[in-house]
Amino acid sequence: xxxxxxxxxxxxxxxxxxxxxxxxxxxxxxxxxxxxxxxxxxxxxxxxxxxxxxxxxxxxxxxxxxxxxxxxxxxxxxxxxxxxxxxxxxxxxxxxxxxxxxxxxxxxxxxxxxxxxxxxxxxxxxxxxxxxxxxxxxxxxxxxxxxxxxxxxxxxxxxxxx
Amino acid sequence: xxxxxxxxxxxxxxxxxxxxxxxxxxxxxxxxxxxxxxxxxxxxxxxxxxxxxxxxxxxxxxxxxxxxxxxxxxxxxxxxxxxxxxxxxxxxxxxxxxxxxxxxxxxxxxxxxxxxxxxxxxxxxxxxxxxxxxxxxxxxxxxxxxxxxxxxxxxxxxxxxx
Numbered sequence: 001x002x003x004x005x006x007x008x009x010x011x012x013x014x015x016x017x018x019x020x021x022x023x024x025x026x027x028x029x030x031x032x033x034x035x036x037x038x039x040x041x042x043x044x045x046x047x048x049x050x051x052x053x054x055x056x057x058x059x060x061x062x063x064x065x066x067x068x069x070x071x072x073x074x075x076x077x078x079x080x081x082x083x084x085x086x087x088x089x090x091x092x093x094x095x096x097x098x099x100x101x102x103x104x105x106x107x108x109x110x111x112x113x114x115x116x117x118x119x120x121x122x123x124x125x126x127x128x129x130x131x132x133x134x135x136x137x138x139x140x141x142x143x144x145x146x147x148x149x150x151x152x153x154x155x156x157x158x159x160x161x162x
Numbered sequence: 163x164x165x166x167x168x169x170x171x172x173x174x175x176x177x178x179x180x181x182x183x184x185x186x187x188x189x190x191x192x193x194x195x196x197x198x199x200x201x202x203x204x205x206x207x208x209x210x211x212x213x214x215x216x217x218x219x220x221x222x223x224x225x226x227x228x229x230x231x232x233x234x235x236x237x238x239x240x241x242x243x244x245x246x247x248x249x250x251x252x253x254x255x256x257x258x259x260x261x262x263x264x265x266x267x268x269x270x271x272x273x274x275x276x277x278x279x280x281x282x283x284x285x286x287x288x289x290x291x292x293x294x295x296x297x298x299x300x301x302x303x304x305x306x307x308x309x310x311x312x313x314x315x316x317x318x319x320x321x322x323x324x
């Protein structure tokens with residue numbers, strides 16, 4: 001069997017493992033939110049970048065609205081007022097955690113391979129949206145790690161996801 | 163069909179798409195290496211963190227050695243001298259790109275679900291290693307974005323992977 005032939009293979013990943021992978025990253029991000037001082041999370045910035053709170057609000061815009069779109073094909077942004085305290089950020093975070101757990105099991109294996117247009121703007125497969133939501137959170141959360149380090153605060157371990 | 167039942171599903175992703183996802187991220191990281199000034203990539207740091215060159219060397223330690231381990235079960239670190247110039251980093255990067263393309267198609271769907279111990283130290287499934295190698299690169303590359311911004315250099319777009 002040649003290499004070309006082998007690469008037509010399809011990898012199989014249990015749906016529950018993918019959910020846990022996402023939620024594991026979200027648990028780490030939650031720890032980062034907690035590690036930021038209340039004032040710094042809304043104001044601190046390096047090189048003209050956004051404060052970490054704005055990044056978290058972006059993650060929240062892809063979390064519950066994202067999983068609902070993946071599951072149902074209806075893409076609707078969050079309708080709440082932007083959280084303005086750390087406590088409010090964490091509350092929205094936990095609500096999104098529940099929403100993801102509720103909607104994820106409704107995404108069938110067939111749906112995972114379908115193409116759609118996320119939020120009416122971004123065409124792609126459902127699993128490409130999943131990858132983007134997770135990757136985007138890892139990317140900006142990594143920037144939050146630098147913010148914390150430059151504030152003299154030790155961030156949580158990247159590999160701890162429990 | 164209840165939710166519990168649905169969540170025993172197995173998602174299917176074409177092997178070639180996963181390879182392209184990895185290489186797409188690696189193309190973006192390559193652009194970041196190029197964007198750094200020669201001296202700054204080996205010396206510049208924020209908050210006591212590593213210079214970006216050290217992060218790139220870490221990525222290289224998981225790239226070719228990682229894909230070989232995933233494919234063959236033999237986990238061997240790179241044996242070369244650490245690259246000490248940007249040109250040498252980019253050359254090692256391109257060699258790793260070829261290695262990943264060569265070994266990836268040898269990872270069968272069955273192997274992807276097997277458990278192993280990466281580099282004799284980290285137990286997990288082959289696909290969990292794949293996720294970790296990619297996630298770790300996204301995480302630290304995001305930190306490289308902050309380094310560039312704080313140097314007044316505009317980084318490449320996160321979503322461009324071509």
